[in-house]
Amino acid sequence: MSMNRSGGPVTAAPVGRLIDSLARLPGIGPKTASRLAYYLLRSSRDDAMALAEAIIEVKERIQLCSVCFNVTEQSPCAICSDESRDGAICVVQEPLDIVALERTGQFHGRYHVLHGAISPVEGVGPDKLRIRELIERVERTRPDEVILAMNLDLPGDATATYLHRLMAPMGIAVTRPASGLPVGGDLEYADEVTLGRALKGRRPL
Ligand SMILES: [Zn+2]
Numbered sequence: 001m002s003m004n005r006s007g008g009p010v011t012a013a014p015v016g017r018l019i020d021s022l023a024r025l026p027g028i029g030p031k032t033a034s035r036l037a038y039y040l041l042r043s044s045r046d047d048a049m050a051l052a053e054a055i056i057e058v059k060e061r062i063q064l065c066s067v068c069f070n071v072t073e074q075s076p077c078a079i080c081s082d083e084s085r086d087g088a089i090c091v092v093q094e095p096l097d098i099v100a101l102e103r104t105g106q107f108h109g110r111y112h113v114l115h116g117a118i119s120p121v122e123g124v125g126p127d128k129l130r131i132r133e134l135i136e137r138v139e140r141t142r143p144d145e146v147i148l149a150m151n152l153d154l155p156g157d158a159t160a161t162y163l164h165r166l167m168a169p170m171g172i173a174v175t176r177p178a179s180g181l182p183v184g185g186d187l188e189y190a191d192e193v194t195l196g197r198a199l200k201g202r203r204p205l
Pocket of ligand 1: 065066067068069070076077078079080081
C-alpha cells in the first residue's frame, strides 16, 4: 500500500486535507490526525458542522485586546475596561494563564499576554512576543507593580530575566510568584490553591 504525506493509506483528497490540517495542531501526530479524521467522517453531519462552525466563529469574532493582547470579543477587553481593577500588571505567556490566575481570586489588577516565551532553541526571540507593547504600556501607565508570571521552565526564566532587565531602570516594582509550582509545568495546569499561594508569596526580583 502506498502512503501519502500524512503517513496513512492513500485516501480521497478531502480526507487527506483534513488529516494534514489536524496533524498541524499541537500534540497531534499523523496517527491521531487519521483517527480524528475518520471519527469525523463517521460522526453525524450536525456534530461535524458544529465543530466547523465553532472554528470559523473563533476566527471571525475573536480578536486580541489592543491593550493586553488577551483574546476577546471586543477591544479593549472586559478586564482592561474594568475600572475597579487595581494598578498592577500581571504578565503571562498565554491567554489560558489568565483563566487560571482569575480562578485564584488573588489578583485584582490587569494582565499582559506575551503569546509565548523567549526560546532560542525554538527560534523565538523577544521580537516575536508582545514585549515592545508591554514596555510601552509600562512607560505610559506606570503600574504599581509588574508581576512576571512566566512558567517555571527555561524559556519562562529567560523571559522573566529579559523583562526584568528592561524594567529595572524604569523604577517599576517587578516581582515573580514564589516557587511551589511544578517545575516545567505550565501555569494553566497548576491548581488554583497552589497558584494562589505562589501569587501571594511573590518576591521582588
Ligand atoms: Zn485587555
